Amino acid sequence: MAEQLVSVEHVLEKYIPAEELQEVWSVLYGRKLRCLELPGCAVDSASQHGFELKGYMFDAASEQLRKPRAIRIGLIQNKIQLPTTSPVAEQVNAIHRRIAEIVEVAAMCDVNIVCFQEAWTMPFAFCTRERLPWTEFAESAENGVTTKFCQELAKKYNIVIVSPILERDESHGETLWNTAVIISNTGAVLGKSRKNHIPRIGDFNESTYYMEGNTGHKVFQTAYGKIAVNICYGRHHPLNWLMYSMNGAEIIFNPSATVGELSESLWPIEARNAAIANHCFTCAINRVGTVSIKHVLVLLSLSFHSIM
Template sequence: MASAYLTASSSTALGVPHPTLRCAMAGGLLSLEACLERCIPPEDLAEVKRILYGGEARKLNLPAAALSAAQERDFELQGYGFEAAPEQLRRPRIVRVGLVQNKIPLPTDTPVAVQVAALHRRIEEIVEVAALCGVNIICFQEAWTMPFAFCTREKLPWTEFAESAEDGPTTKFCQELAKKYNMVVVSPILERDEIHGGTLWNAAVVISNSGAVLGKSRKNHIPRIGDFNESTYYMEGNRGHPVFQTQFGTIAVNICYGRHHPLNWLMFSMNGAEIIFNPSATIGSLSESLWPIEARNAAIANHCFTCAINRVGTEYYKNAFTSGDGREAHHELGYFYGSSYVAAPDGSRTPGLSRVQDGLLVVEMDLNLCRQVSDKWNFKMTGRYEMYAEKLTEAVQPHFVPNIIQEVSNAAVSVSETPQPLKGPEELCLLLLLQCRSRQASKGSNFNFPGCPASSHPASQHTQSSPAVPASCPAVRHKPARAAALRNTEPRLGAASLPGGHRAAAGATGTFPAPGARRRPQDLPGGP
């Protein structure tokens, strides 16, 4: 069905994709959408798209001049729109974004300056078409000025593609585009930070429609999987989760591998992002099954629009490389499968761009939809952020104990034939708790041992009738084999502190030894 596309390319009739176009390098499919159009009966197609994409995005009526230019310049052009309900007190907040995916136009062993110049020319002719389509914010793919050569682990010539984020040639180039077309430009590059020793970063420069550099975002998560040897060149970003206020809305940039980290999306959203761009470079054998899910899920969970962008094509490197994964030396990272798309906060999404071809996706969105969906689902209101923050703070500590509930039976504390060394006050607490359980449990009262970490737990939790003990109780960390040693040891406590009149050795101090501390002879019954 030709109406399912607003597309232009040299390999199609204007607006009508060829139904049998194939590409072996991409696994045989131009796009998932082309396959659906070809194989699903028309009477079922609308329902299939509803299930796959949620509410169907409105097709944009793009200018004929833009469609014609895209065809002449050999890239795909698609346009879709997301609606929001009309409101009484707020006007619609309409913005058009553009997502660009492309192949590198020259071989990877072409001189660096020549490759960069060729990519600048390619992007400029796509941005010109985006301007014809009324795009307000445009974002390019990850490290768009170079081959994604970080698989090779070679330093030269790849580090020569690095530039200053503030005043490098690519930033100046993008500043001119921004001013010329009144367009915010998101330009992901390999950054060289000369102020801090020439350090390299995977970064995205955000340039205002006025031409001013608003700032930059750095890649927070660096992959160490397969041939993605990026930590050979740069490490995790150090700028947190910045959000940029533009004339057209608040935006953020979650670069590539951050897509796999839900909390990374969350933090951009917490800082107020309405649109989060995800410029990427990822290959089919690794992530294509995850690609349609992750950015879409982030849009739903964070009440915002997300824009997933991936490059296309295969990039060949003269020197073969390996990554210690048992594979033979090879010259390619893999096939970059494109498929760029936009997801809305209500869970709907656009179809993706081609898996094999350069493309521009133009998406019109009403940012009022973000708050409307938030008011409906209330994920920000119902999220237990204070609880998550508290537990995450505990989880990063070296002595974190997971909260796992375990079954504890009476047999678990039976006398062992082989006494074990004592470790800490929790085991002493356990012995006393078990000795007194029959008396105290019947009263339903709590144990109250001064200095005892387990004293906050009700006695009934430590009785034979209770099948489980909360894992948060330190007493569950005992080992049965230590019961014999525990049975013959009294803590140095005042008699008044012990239930049932248990008495301590004379001269007790009322304190337990620190966890893991060795017992001195004078600390044990009958000691000096």
């Protein structure tokens, strides 16, 4: 059996000499990012709890008349904690406990905003065509157990949280939506943004569960900047990114779930292209492997002099 492909970067590092590799990085990614110096307590805690911790910095030229506005972003990928045959409430509670451990480490690293992966509280089952038990993971965006859990975390650590969930809209005839809930650093619910493009490709026909969202291209003013959420399939549509940017977004998150055969050639570059085209920061988060591989917390330090 051939060796499993870890990443394109891993292959390049393995076969290209170091001096030439620097030129390759420059062509592919532009200026090389600096690694963040992470607190020892955070590194130790991540190791103790068994998840990967990485941090990178986007530098910007200093200005003479304005102080820098530096923001730290945490992008979190998690795996399910219990077998999918376990009671739904127990599965959700187990993931909550795991995320609490990861967010605590993010707080040690002075993160300002964290974003979780698409439908983070459940197995990603939207390609199965089976409604039960998966639709039982749906909950209220305003009053559900996950939103209340995130409110407590946000207030405890002074962090803005982007929480993508399967939403049950009880005010709209029990309609389900693929929704990101935005929670301020004070614990208040700022609002929600619904997935506005969905795939209908073979088994990936997500209209079995929910339809395109009706919230438009919302932008949320937070204590750390104006943010928007372009959920998953919306990344394929350049005008989608444009509208969030036109509405004032400084950072656009793209929590998603995609697999190699469908999107490996697209997913790594779409958000980067959107950032270049729309003069904003973009943060793309894919789910990990087959849902149950590992946990990852990636930190990004942004300076807004380059876009303001």
